[in-house]
Amino acid sequence: MGEGALGSLQMRRTLIVMAGFLLLYAGLMYRLVDLQVLQHPELEVEARRNREREILRTPRRGDIVDGRGTLLATSIPARTVCADPMLIGGYAPVVARALAPVLGVSELELQRRLLPRVRQDPATGRWLTNRYVVLARQVPLEQWERIETAMRDLDLGVDVTRLGVRERRMIQQVRRYGVFTDPFEDPVRWYPNGPLAAHVLGYTRVWDREEDGRGVRERRGADGIELTLDGELAGVRGWRVTETDGRRREVVRLRDQDVAPRDGWNVVLTLDAVVQDILERALAEAMERHQPRNITGLVLRPRTGAILAWAVLPNFDPNRLDAAPLEARRNVMITDIMEPGSTFKVVVVGGALNDEVVTLEDVFDCERGRFFYAGRILHDPHPYDRLTVREIVAKSSNIGAAKIGMRLGEARLYEYIRAFGFGSLTGVPLPGEVPGTVPAVKNWYKISIAQIPMGHGVAVTRLQMAMAMAAVANGGVLMAPKLVERLEDGRGGVVAAYAPVAVRRVLREEAARALVEALKTVPTREGTARAAAVPGYTVAGKTGTAQKAEPGRGYVPGKYVSSFIGFLPADRPEVLIAITLDEPQRGYYGGQVAAPVFRQVAERVMQYLGVPPDRPEEAGSALAAAGAKGTAPVRSDRDQSRDVN
Template sequence: MPAPTTIQDATLQPFQNRRLLLMGFLLFVAFFGLGYRLVDLQVLQHEKLKAKAQAQVRQTRLIEPRRGDIRDARGNLLATSRPVKTVFADPVLIGTRQAEVARALAPIFQVPEAELHRRLLPQISVRTNPVVTLDGVVLTNRNVVVIDGSVLAPRGGLHTNRFLALKNGVVTTNYYSVTTNSPLVLTNSYVVITNQFVVVTNRHVVLAHKVPLDQWAQITGAMAKLRLDMPLEDERLYLTRKERGFNRELRAKGINCDPVDDQIRIYPNQSLAAHVLGFMGPVTRTNKLTGVVTTETTGLDGLELQLDSKLDGVRGWRETEVGGRGTELVMNRMQEVGAQDGLNAVLTVDAAMQHILETELTEIMARFNPLSASGIVLRPRTGEILAMGSRPTYDPNFPGKSPIAALKNRMTVDSYEPGSTFKIVSIGAALNEGLTTLGERIDCERGSWNYKGRPLRDHDPLGILTVEEVMMKSSNIGSAKIGLRLGNQGLFNYITAFGFGERTGVLLPGEARGQLIPVRNWDGITGSRVSIGHSASATPLQMAMAVAAIANGGRLMRPLLVDRLEDADGKVVMKSHPQVVRQVFKPEVAKQVVETLKRVVTTDGTADKARLGYYTAAGKTGTAQKLVNGQYSHEKYFSSFIGFFPADNPELLIYVCVDEPEKSKGFYGGQVAAPAFKNIALRSANYLNIRPETAVGEAVTGLAQAPQRTNRTN
């Protein structure tokens, strides 16, 4: 018979109760702490953490507008913008495949394969003991040493409670050590401490800026077909899943581009109208509110600068979310404001006319070897500029490759003593005031005249001439005598009435005013010198607009360079209209001056090489000695010719000026500039279908021919 089973009491022992209570208390504390933490995160710090989380995933991306085009009067492109990419490589994703990638892409980038291979290699740098002061002075072991995340004294003793450290925006005291997992600023000693060992790998190596979309397509196509040891179709058979994934990432992301497209400004005609168009370049700007420094591409000269705000457009922006790899989550876009593209500018300039002018200026540079040659073609009735150019010139696609002197628009920036072309103003003013007539006879003193003890000379020993002949023969003495009749104030008033001494208002930067001596500072002989184009300076554009006023019945016009601004749909936003500045001469007096200028362009005048044959031309030569060290040089001249045709109903005015032509090859305005005027006029008339005035004349002769140096044509 089995022994009876004894049932013991299940009462817990005291020590077991204590354990259970302790465990319960610990669980309670743990759950209470967890609950408090949850309340702290979800309630107390909710807004703060929400803002922090949103800052990590939400981004505001700017949308760049397309910069407007610049077109000529017939719609031909002079400047346009094309989207481009900034292409970079990730050497980590490329791994050890630099040779294959360099072999595929070097021909596209047009760089040596070895150089591209070198740039694709990962660059790993290790920084040790990176302790520096705020002024950039490196601290040595005699000052502070960072070891294993602690700040130690030079002897190895641990600093305690010595420094105040600013970590993540909170000031703390290092009772035991100052760790360096993140940069710390020791405020008392102004020391910046970073990790002892910092490993840096270049994962963003820029390979090329301003890459056109067609070239980017070539790059992506070459990477998609990149061969790595075997044909693409065999990789699935012979490579592991991991190896296939590496190759896939390499082809897709090893070579990449910035998410926001940039723009490149293209000038398809290279140097054509470069001084009118200007160029673009990088400008660094600092936001006054945020202090953020940005670099933007903006207009730096010409119309690109003057119309920058109109051409540039208005940026748009997009609020969106990004994923873990920085890619946009399109479905989570919150708000988007599209960019407003810039306006297109349509100029009064005609590209074909510009080409005609510039080829003649190039020919002048080749034949007479001057410092510069400049010219303009405009419509006298409206002030519309059809062509404007200077030599030397530059390619606005690559402005940095040209010297600074080549960037200058000499038609508006430089000012010169105009010489004999200025006689139009002084003689015309005397006619307008009724102080002389075309038939009045003036004694030109056989080529030499002492006025108030100072000699004034003509190029030839001229005798008694009518006022008309004074203009035709370009007599300095006759012109001075006529100009002096106006008196100093009267002459000065007419000079300023023609716009000299003030900007014309052309839409180009850096326009000079020219130089006029205030009438109160004139001495006894200034009036005689100003009457012949000395002791005053003017820009070529000022001179062109003044003579255009003579051709336009005495009305001075404002120069027009921009005809209109259009939006992307071709809707006209702004339209320019001809603007009369003032009436300077009476119409009948302007007609009288035109008659004298017609005589200049004859075999008896100084500009016989400007005769057009099919058309009656009117104009004036100019040959001004340049000031060198305060004295008029007999070796350096500013030579010019300004004229218009048909003389009685002008369609075009053309001004050609040459700075310091080589004297041995010719220096008179009638030798150097008049032939170029003739060729520009005939070629322009042929292009514009200007109706001939006569049935018999000379055909278009092309470029200017070498002049006969024996002619007296000033």
């Protein structure tokens, strides 16, 4: 081949190479123009979407406090702990070993979560390795500090001084950025007193839901005050737009797109934590002593309806909700109904006194304890002969109450039952309340006029029965139960205040006063509740012992609801206390199992509230006797058994 031909071949090769470079350059230029000009708007939106993130700013849930400011429920700062599996890579076993004891999870489970996973992006078709995985939610800040320390001191099993710069930098990245917190706030709801007043406070739950195409995690009330006042406690969410890196860590806040949340209001209850504790301790002792299915107690101010204590046992700890049986969470004070038994006699006697169809001194023949009416035999626990209305109340005569009901009449008895609030919701701000069962007169049987006055044939809640007795103590005026005193903002400013609510006048003041006189005889030597007497104070109250009925079985032998409801000082009552035991063992009369609990609570509450005795000479002698013996006088079970009914 000649030199000319060789030169021509080289020239062609050079031209081909140059043409290739020109085509490659043209392609690159086209791609650059395509990205920078033609697709610029779409790519800019996608880049911003990948870079910018709208973070919901969670408001602080309001506190719940008692009337004296004692903290009952609050929110403590917490975080969601996350990890970058791609960054951690082969160090996953070491990280899992270090964090498992701090997080309280198994090392194997933690290692499984830290394994990198590959997925295909449906929008771009690209394969991506996950750089974000949740390790734990609602981690308190102090626990997060321990996690940071564990990562900072992470032992990777290598001598770092012998590693190159690149390897040392990689280890530093794992220690500093391998585990991090999500910018979303994730506070924990905390109840500092554990189970104290749990059935009033309720609890919260965390819900995950979709909103505008994104997942939203929020804490909402699930029971108790937490549920009924959820809107007031929850506050209003804020939001901010921020830039995040590949691991969703916040880089830059866009200050012009930052809306602050409005924290929830604080709820001030009428409860008094000290009175609540006194009540719960007394109920716990009675629970151990009598082994009932459940026991409830209520302490309230008759003049305002303000509830100082509300207790249900068995109870639960809202901090450990998963450990609480469902039955223990039932607020049986308002969710369950019962035949009230003899406490209901205040309705028929009060109505008859109010209509002036009887006086306290009117006499009724109690038939020596057996009264045949409408094909049934009504019984008294003792063979009473002739009793005054006052004595019928004191001795809790069923036959006497039935005859008073007959004199009052079906229509008026029904009207008084409804006027006292039975068959209607009380309006207490707690979920699950039922109205009870009060059959209309047209549905009564012939025996109903005799059975209902003694507390059979109607079904009521324990709260309804307590509020009815409170109406008697309050001069005949029925009050709505008051549980919330006010709402406050974070600085203590009052947002809303709630005044006592008088529902209606049920009895004339004179009739109510006469009924109180009769109720004063119950906790005496002549009455059914000597064990309810409180030294230094005049107590008025009523026992109740109702045999339980079950569907298809009728009244079941050996199953009773036992109660005592009383108030003191009787003529100017400061507190009303209601105690009810469902199916107690080792005794079942109200005067035997409930009245002693009433006395125990009343003595301590009167002392705590500083209520002066209305019979100071009796209080002095009782204290002297207790001091001489070194203990308070205690009556024997045998003595108590004689005055129960």
